[in-house]
Amino acid sequence: xxxxxxxxxxxxxxxxxxRYSGLxxxxxxxxxxxMKEAETSAPIRREFITQHLLTEHNTNEEMxxxxxxxxxxxxxxxxxxxxxxxxxxxxxNLMYLGKDLKDSTADxxxxxxxxxxxxxxxxxxxxxxxxxxYIDQAHLKIRIPETETYGSNVFTLNDLLEDATxxxxxxxxxxxxxxxxxxxxxxxxxxxxxxxxxxxxxxxLGRENTFNLLPLIVQVAFSxxxxxxxxxxxxxxxxxRGLNYKKRPMHELFKDVMSFLESKMGxxxxxxxxxxxxxxxxxxxxxxxxxxxxxxxxxxxxxxLHFPLNLxxxxxxxxxxxxxxxxxxxxxxxxxxxxxxxxxxxxxxxHYHYKDFDGRNGTIVMGEEYRDAKTPxxxxxxxxVKELIKIKETHMALFSKIHSSIDNNCHHQxxxxxxxxxxxxxxxxxxxxxxxxxPQWFAYxxxxxxxxxxxxxxxxxxxxxxxxxxxxxxxSSKSRSFEYKLLNPGYLLTxxxxxxxxxxxxxxxxxxxxxxxxxxxxxxxxxxxSISLDxxxxxxxxxxxxxxxxxxxxxxxSKKLVPELLYYINFDSEIDHKFILLPMFVEHETKEVDxxxxxxxxxxxxxxxALAEVRIWREFLTKNNLPATDLIFKTLNKIFQ
Amino acid sequence: MKIRIESDHDSLxxxxxxxxxxxxxxxxxxxxxxxxxxxxxxxxIGLISAASPIVVAAITGWVQxxxxxxxxxxxxxxxxxxxxxxxxxYDLAKTKLILEKDNTKMIEITxxxxxELDKFLPPHEx
Numbered sequence: 001x002x003x004x005x006x007x008x009x010x011x012x013x014x015x016x017x018x019r020y021s022g023l024x025x026x027x028x029x030x031x032x033x034x035m036k037e038a039e040t041s042a043p044i045r046r047e048f049i050t051q052h053l054l055t056e057h058n059t060n061e062e063m064x065x066x067x068x069x070x071x072x073x074x075x076x077x078x079x080x081x082x083x084x085x086x087x088x089x090x091x092x093n094l095m096y097l098g099k100d101l102k103d104s105t106a107d108x109x110x111x112x113x114x115x116x117x118x119x120x121x122x123x124x125x126x127x128x129x130x131x132x133x134y135i136d137q138a139h140l141k142i143r144i145p146e147t148e149t150y151g152s153n154v155f156t157l158n159d160l161l162e163d164a165t166x167x168x169x170x171x172x173x174x175x176x177x178x179x180x181x182x183x184x185x186x187x188x189x190x191x192x193x194x195x196x197x198x199x200x201x202x203x204x205l206g207r208e209n210t211f212n213l214l215p216l217i218v219q220v221a222f223s224x225x226x227x228x229x230x231x232x233x234x235x236x237x238x239x240x241r242g243l244n245y246k247k248r249p250m251h252e253l254f255k256d257v258m259s260f261l262e263s264k265m266g267x268x269x270x271x272x273x274x275x276x277x278x279x280x281x282x283x284x285x286x287x288x289x290x291x292x293x294x295x296x297x298x299x300x301x302x303x304x305l306h307f308p309l310n311l312x313x314x315x316x317x318x319x320x321x322x323x324x325x326x327x328x329x330x331x332x333x334x335x336x337x338x339x340x341x342x343x344x345x346x347x348x349x350x351h352y353h354y355k356d357f358d359g360r361n362g363t364i365v366m367g368e369e370y371r372d373a374k375t376p377x378x379x380x381x382x383x384x385v386k387e388l389i390k391i392k393e394t395h396m397a398l399f400s401k402i403h404s405s406i407d408n409n410c411h412h413q414x415x416x417x418x419x420x421x422x423x424x425x426x427x428x429x430x431x432x433x434x435x436x437x438x439p440q441w442f443a444y445x446x447x448x449x450x451x452x453x454x455x456x457x458x459x460x461x462x463x464x465x466x467x468x469x470x471x472x473x474x475x476s477s478k479s480r481s482f483e484y485k486l487l488n489p490g491y492l493l494t495x496x497x498x499x500x501x502x503x504x505x506x507x508x509x510x511x512x513x514x515x516x517x518x519x520x521x522x523x524x525x526x527x528x529x530s531i532s533l534d535x536x537x538x539x540x541x542x543x544x545x546x547x548x549x550x551x552x553x554x555x556x557x558s559k560k561l562v563p564e565l566l567y568y569i570n571f572d573s574e575i576d577h578k579f580i581l582l583p584m585f586v587e588h589e590t591k592e593v594d595x596x597x598x599x600x601x602x603x604x605x606x607x608x609x610a611l612a613e614v615r616i617w618r619e620f621l622t623k624n625n626l627p628a629t630d631l632i633f634k635t636l637n638k639i640f641q
Numbered sequence: 642m643k644i645r646i647e648s649d650h651d652s653l654x655x656x657x658x659x660x661x662x663x664x665x666x667x668x669x670x671x672x673x674x675x676x677x678x679x680x681x682x683x684x685x686i687g688l689i690s691a692a693s694p695i696v697v698a699a700i701t702g703w704v705q706x707x708x709x710x711x712x713x714x715x716x717x718x719x720x721x722x723x724x725x726x727x728x729x730x731y732d733l734a735k736t737k738l739i740l741e742k743d744n745t746k747m748i749e750i751t752x753x754x755x756x757e758l759d760k761f762l763p764p765h766e767x
Binding site for chain 1: 654657658661665666667668669670671672673683689
């Protein structure tokens with residue numbers, strides 16, 4: 001099985017899966033060759049990914065393991081209120097830095113001079129700050145380690161998140177989860193799990209307590225504005241007073257520990273307008289009902305970007321409000337509840353990067369809840385998320401060194417912008433880099449153009465920035481209403497499930513025929529029997545193509561615009577156009593016989609349609625002074641045999 | 642006495658697997674390094690375990706196996722350039738063992754010295 005590497009973008013909370021497809025070499029070569037010729041590869045990509053993942057989700061254990069690991073991190077962003085705030089804050093901080101650059105009146109900035117100031121850096125470093133744990137009279141305490149060594153008693157907040165995830169992974173993978181078996185499970189290196197916090201905590205609380213309570217302790221920790229203090233407080237409380245998890249439900253225990261911490265720290269109403277910097281937020285407990293200012297801000301508008309996770313976070317908050325026990329819903333997950341959680345909180349975006357192919361052939365799979373939904377500002381989520389990734393990653397490249405150690409997603413090494421590294425994770429990579437909209441997009445966003453020779457950012461006027469945006473829109477929007485591929489001879493017109501929904505696709509056929517005449521100097525005569533149709537995005541649909549109403553409507557509407565449509569179709573191609581298209585126009589019944597669809601038309605239905613078609617073709621030929629060759633009538637015969 | 646093994650991710654995974662196969666109950670701690678803001682999963686940078694004969698045997702076995710593989714590779718591809726030969730030797734030399742006592746760094750041993758690991762261990766742990 002190919003190795004799968006993954007990570008969760010802690011800012012946007014998008015899951016990224018990097019992998020090789022595992023397909024045979026000849027298949028990947030053929031696909032690569034195909035995509036090289038296809039000006040737009042989106043439908044192929046969508047179809048490939050959908051099909052590939054359907055198989056993978058049933059068979060590839062490593063993939064499932066990686067997905068369940070990242071899914072738990074995703075859930076942590078929903079069920080740990082302060083972690084949600086940290087992610088939102090990362091995005092907000094980046095936007096602040098970007099706005100600062102945009103609003104600055106300085107004529108020029110060397111790119112290398114841009115960086116986060118100390119306050120922002122501390123925010124960003126927060127989950128990775130090293131601390132040393134030690135026990136003092138039954139209390140867990142922390143101190144700054146003497147050296148920057150990542151040693152056995154030295155932890156980061158990230159370690160806590162990872163170890164809670166390990167227990168989740170274990171619980172959803174075995175039939176009867178228990179502490180003893182968990183020990184064996186984590187010992188096996190094949191399970192590839194984090195266990196550092198567990199092993200340390202075991203020395204304080206014992207094996208059973210740690211196995212059963214570590215996820216709760218981590219959730220408590222991230223329900224505090226100072227998760228390390230929350231963690232230490234919770235561990236000390238349990239160590240001294242004990243928690244009877246065998247007799248009392250998790251949500252009561254959670255409430256106990258939170259009440260204790262609240263008595264020590266108080267609680268806070270998080271306010272984005274004043275809690276910009278983590279170091280300035282007083283150590284307190286955070287409750288869902290006190291997150292309303294954050295969720296209101298995360299909706300977007302008035303200068304702030306919409307934060308997609310907000311949709312699901314508000315859902316969790318509402319559930320907890322009506323049923324407080326719901327907060328600990330993820331703590332004792334098992335195989336069954338995992339499926340429920342997945343259904344309820346499917347990640348809003350999973351970005352699959354297939355390393356066999358160019359970066360332009362990665363794809364974002366949107367969660368069902370988000371697929372057809374719109375942001376409060378009226379954008380579709382698939383569009384918005386793709387643009388949001390551009391914004392976040394470019395800010396990150398500008399203001400941090402993070403991108404210096406990652407691979408370039410773009411394969412256009414000859415492009416002048418390639419080595420600059422600001423567009424490493426750009427996600428609208430064209431076939432030809434000269435068509436790339438990155439420079440114009442950048443100029444619009446920061447009101448500065450990139451001077452490649454001097455590696456500086458030069459201030460431009462608002463009018464220039466707007467002109468750049470127009471150019472970016474022109475480059476990035478699909479310039480045609482159709483997608484096609486050259487065949488030898490003829491053309492393959494792609495009809496994609498997504499495209500059919502697009503208003504512009506209504507004129508796909510007339511546009512395509514006009515394009516072929518213009519681009520390839522085709523004529524009505526040469527276009528006879530030259531177009532094949534390829535339907536994408538319906539493989540998961542058990543119905544035959546002609547029984548899918550939106551496809552049938554699309555083809556019928558197209559035929560109204562181009563009555564001689566069937567004249568252009570290649571009925572000799574490998575694609576069985578007769579089987580696909582004819583039932584769309586002829587009244588019929590379909591029966592499944594031995595797993596195959598058979599079509600039964602009434603005795604007059606086909607002759608009636610054939611007669612109408614003959615009239616249309618004859619009229620078309622006469623009008624265009626085309627000879628009514630035998631071939632044409634042979635084709636008609638073939639269609640209606 | 643503890644032993645800490647530092648190497649690249651794949652080598653550490655191989656060594657860990659060898660130790661596990663020899664004794665599934667032996668606790669081997671993994672040391673990770675996470676990069677701020679990098680958002681990637683923390684990277685494995687070391688293994689820490691008791692310096693028991695099982696661990697020592699696993700490490701020596703791994704080093705010998707790696708050396709044999711390297712020699713076979715050198716032979717197979719007839720790599721004669723000095724630079725390439727040095728690179729392959731260096732790759733193995735990056736694997737480092739650190740014997741620790743009470744978390745205090747005691748001594749570092751390169752993989753090339755691992756066959757003599759025994760001489761660094763206190764008598765009762767040999």
